[in-house]
Amino acid sequence: MSSKSNKSKTKTNKKQSAAVKSAKLGRLFKRWVFTLLKLALVLFLILVFYFIYLDSKITKKFSGQKWQVPAQIYARSMTLLPGKKISQQQLLQQLDALQYQRNAELASPGQYSVSRDHITIYRRPFTFIDGYETAQLFSVEFKRGSIHRITQRLQEQPINFARLEPQLIEHLVSPHQEDRELVRLEQVPEIFKDTLLLVEDRNFYHHHGVSPLAVLRALWVNITAGRTVQGGSTLTQQLAKNMYLSNERTLLRKVNEALIAIILDYRFNKDQILEAYLNEVFVGQKYATAVHGVGLGSRFYFGKPLAELSISESALLVGLLKGPSYFDPRRHPERALQRRDLVLRLMFEQHFLSRHQYEAAVMEPLFVIPRAKLSNASYSSYIDAVKKELRQLNLAHQLRQSGIKVFTHLDIIAQQDAEEAVASQLQKYDEALQAAVIVTEYQQADIVAVVGSRTQVDSGFNRALDAKRQIGSIIKPVIYLEALAQKGRYSLATKIEDTAIRLRSNNQDWQPQNFDKQFRGPVSLLDALANSLNVPTVRLGLQLGLPNISKGLEKLGLERDIKLHPAALLGAIELSPIEVSQLYQTIANSGLHRKQSTLLAITDNNGHILYQRQDALTRRYSEAEMYLLHYGLIQAATTGTAKSLTNAFPQQVLAGKTGTSSDYRDSWFVGFDQHKLVTVWLGKDNNNAIGLTGSSGALPVFSRFFRQQGVSSILRLMPEQISLQAFSVTSGYPQPEHCSSILLLPAFTDESMVVDGCEN
Template identity: 40%
Template sequence: LYLDLLVKSKFNGKRWELPTRVYARPLELYPGKKIEPYLIEKELKRLGYISSSVVAKSGTFLRKGDRFYIFTRKFTFWDGEEPAKRVRLLIRNGEVLSIKDLSRGKRYLSIIRLDPILIGSFYPKTNEDRILIKLKDTPKLLIYALISIEDKNYYKHHGIDPKALIRALLANIRAGATVQGGSTITQQLVKNFYLSSERTLWRKLNEAIMAILLELHYSKDEILETYINEVFLGQQGRYAVHGFALASEFYFGRPLNELKLHHFALLAGIVKGPSYYNPKRHPKRALKRRNQVIDAMVRNGYITAEEAEAAKKRKLGVVKHAGLHTRFYPAFMDLVRRQLREDYKESDITTEGLKVFSTLSPYVQEMVEKGVQKGLSSLERRRGLKRGTLQCAVVVTNPKNGDVLAIIGGRNSSMYGFNRALDAVRQIGSLIKPAVYLTAIEEGYTLITPIRDYPISLRQKNGSIWRPKNYDHTYHGVVPLHVALSHSYNLATVRLGLKIGLKDVLITLKKLGVKRKIDKYPSMLLGAVSMTPFEVTQMYQSIASGGFYTPLRAIRAVVTSDGLPLKRYGISVKKVFSSESIFLLNTMLKEVVKEGTGRPLRYLLNRDIEVAGKTGTTNDLRDSWFAGFTNEYLSVVWVGRDDNKPCGLTGSSGALRIWADIMNLLRPSSIVLIKPTGIEYVLIDPVSNLRANSYCENAVAFPFIKGTAPIKMASCEKRYFYIKNKEKKKRRKGILQWLRDLF
């Protein structure tokens, strides 16, 4: 009675704890999309698509120059199922020209979506991993291979096979050792599903009784389906690979329905001893076992001798990489887990088999990792630092919607550990200054409003005197607002911040998305404020997006293991600053790169593109920052040391260079600032900062919020005629001197 209750309770209840699977963003292709052909091919290979001269099966493709023939896979997304399609894709000059569906009436498609790359999982405490599959979806050849080698009388016996037991006993007696087992598939399931691995007569007796009880209560198909999902087939580190669906990904890098006869035979052969017959470690042993399975399939009439001979000639076909995921994204997975915890219990995250569709771009992540490795090595060589001295954190987002495309928590991006992108709280230096200048613009300042860049002394609450200095240890007199920001003048910024009010600057920071408590001290105006790189990215996201606060998101949607939608993480947008104010600020941030502290980008970038950004440097050169954005990417880079000792790098000599290395690999397009209707351009005389007339030379067109530009015209006439007369006298004097020299 006890054994009967045990059999029914577990089989009727929740059979397995399933890990949550996290997927990268799916690659969407549509006419007009900018993408190079090699990137499409790279994505297909990441997904395990096979290059083939005949594209007749799901998961295959053929590339002919700028033309692709792709047989996509069926995949269930958060918004429904995407059927498999055979399509022809044309690329011209790095842009998708057309997509033709070759499998459904040869019509043209507006968009296709490839299945997403699996980037990681959150595992249960059992450390078991599996992908569930229904029996009706299991390839017949796999079932035939399994039954042939493990239990040829499966559909004839009632849980135990007396003939098989006697046959195994005689074989073992003749060999003088255990060379053959007599356990049925049902008995194997009972042993793995219910019992311990101890080898005693009592356990063997319980196994036989429970196998009979299992077959008494459940159908053969139900038992076989459970076995197909339960059987242990390998080990990846500390995670156990269970079930044939996951084993297919583990050994071949492809879904089960894309395998062929020789693959199925190998999987069925591994069942006897996943470690002993591991094809990655013991290929000869595994090959021999695979061929035994193929021979058994012939004996049982499932395949012909000709099919068997052809299958035996095939290689094992095992993928070279050593696991289910060829890449690891620990920093990004850390962010996903934290965002999931806002809506789900930890037990749900690790046991319910959720499918999480993330925002990660594997391509962007790869380019960021390469850029960081190149940049850090170069900085350490140039500074004569021991390799590994410097650390780095990078966050890359889409400035339009706040999607986190890539994230690196340290120089070794594939290792779990301290996630500097999310947890390294460091002073941000001059990265805070755009908030000061944005506050000033909101309060009526223009780009040419004069700011005093003179020494200043302030008595602090503890009685000490704070005397800020410019980085170049000099002062620059009265300068226009745009020059003060682009050249990052500290004295001008402090005077400006005190004039507009620290409270208003704090309000601006909060509106930009800074949630951390900041003390209201004058030193905060120069970045005596500590944040993580992720928090800085959130702040600059509101600037790069045109004044809209959009919470950074790493998750697009979550569905159940059955594909039912649980939650969509839509884009939340709130307008926090006027388009006009942000336009003026971003105009100044472009000037930072053109003429200010970010000007090294002009020769570091290998393409002539326009960028907006800001450098950041902290006291004693402990932290090097750069936040910059193009049309497609916003990226924040931090460089420093974990021991908080000086790294000897300014924002422009450190983080900016790594930012450039990353962008040279990503090849973005120039930032495009769309002029709001409330902005007008006015020619300004640079000498008087008044409206220029036709006599004003070197006049510059500055953007103004309508109604704020100077009304008074510059008196350039006197200066113009004075200069002209001076030039005439100089020319006349030159002619007279020439005549004297001649005669």
């Protein structure tokens, strides 16, 4: 009995123990479930808050300025007018610089055709400073080196004005900054968009940022291939990775990519996402700068706008987006060609192309522009000047990074001619000889060309802007102008003694000499200027007084104080070529001064004007005073130190002044025709002698430039205050015109100067 009782108790205890254990396990399970639920809730809340954080961050960036976009610098727009002096070859040169294609069919903008004395142009649409212009088809007829007529091609009606779009010459990219050129979705050809989506994301308009089916399909393809051959990322995910994430391959990065893609798809419409992708996608590397966006990619590989790409070019650009380095057509042309042909086949299979179009596109050879065409090294000196002016404008940093367009006065043809003139003339000298050239259209003080080195490669030192060298006889017109401005005291006939003189200059004894070491006795002011005589110039400068010469430099446009001493009267002062050019701008422009500038205007990316040059011309000397000085400078180019111009350009009127510093260290020439002022300097960076005068060194560069450009003879109407008057050859005093040994020269009309009798 007791045995049965014990067994019963044992069973009861076991049941109770099992129940306790079961209860404990239940309580433990509930605790674990509760804990897991709490963790899940915490994770969910974290995910929600993270999602909200991502949403705020992504939406703010995507809705605002997405990228730092470099400023775009443009050359001037070539204007075409009936009667304008421009040759057929010069217009073709400009079209080549703009990457226009010769095509007799003229099927689309960016093309031209040539027939004898006609060039027909299908100009691209462009947003000029004064507004947007659609594409235009017009014909230019030439006659005797000038434009004879311009005709609107479709209406066959003559028009009085046409222009080409300006050439894009540079993107101002900061170190480590990405380079891109923004395009709007409507600017992208439909076939390009369709091909991109075909290759990268066929279901782009149907998924919600992430495509699970695409991920599974890519996983299956990669498993069967035994390697990674296909990605499952949608175009939206690619955009998310490129804009917001790094390239590291981790699970966390992939999750972030998917979340961001979902947010983008929820917050923004498909067209906004596609446009962002087109502007963000990496397309290649330009030296140290990453190139982004298909807009710049089109120029990077083909040198033309996206809208002008052929079918095969579009296929190549779309194809290389998968791996711009791997499919780089410059480094790996065979890979690039295979990739292009694969894209073309996909286009044909999806009926984007007819069989004829497909076969023609596949047969096209692979062609991209040379990388050297992208550097614009020949414009580096000019761009230096542009950057300097932009810094002075103090534009807000955010504005500078918003894709502004900087329109300059750069004349591509004048720049090329200036570079060629330097290269041609300096090839006979050793490489240590350097050069600087500045070309200005002086009536409005527009700097149209800058050469800062004998080579086109940027040397880091722009001599045109920064090299301060002794100017020699370049200063003399300032002295003679101050004299001629003193009405009644000096005239072109006034006699100045050319005899020995001894002075103290810079605490040293100084005895100036003429170039030929000869003295001529009394010489006229005109002869002294035209023949660049040193001694008469020093005497004249001392008569006027150094303060007046200093004041003259300031009136002509010198913006810094220079301490003058007697030797400065022969150019023993240091100025840069740009400073010399500024002085002569006022001289060439008949006394009207304007600060020289490379900048015309700045607009935002939509064409709204942010800055426009508005400084006005101011009169510094009277037209009559300048007329007399011009007479002397024309004489210098006719019979004086620059008389070689008469042989180079017979029956053409030019004016100018040579300059040679002491010990032949610097060779200068500054001269002008009716429109252009050209300043030329030659010398060595170490300031050693070069053995060249202004006439033998700098002047031939000036001549070479105008042989290529063509000369517009100087035409100056005689002011009312000036008339031709008779002066004694011997004394320089006024004489009646019937006297013998007289010289007729322009002078201020003054009845008190008229004399009755002739000199004995």
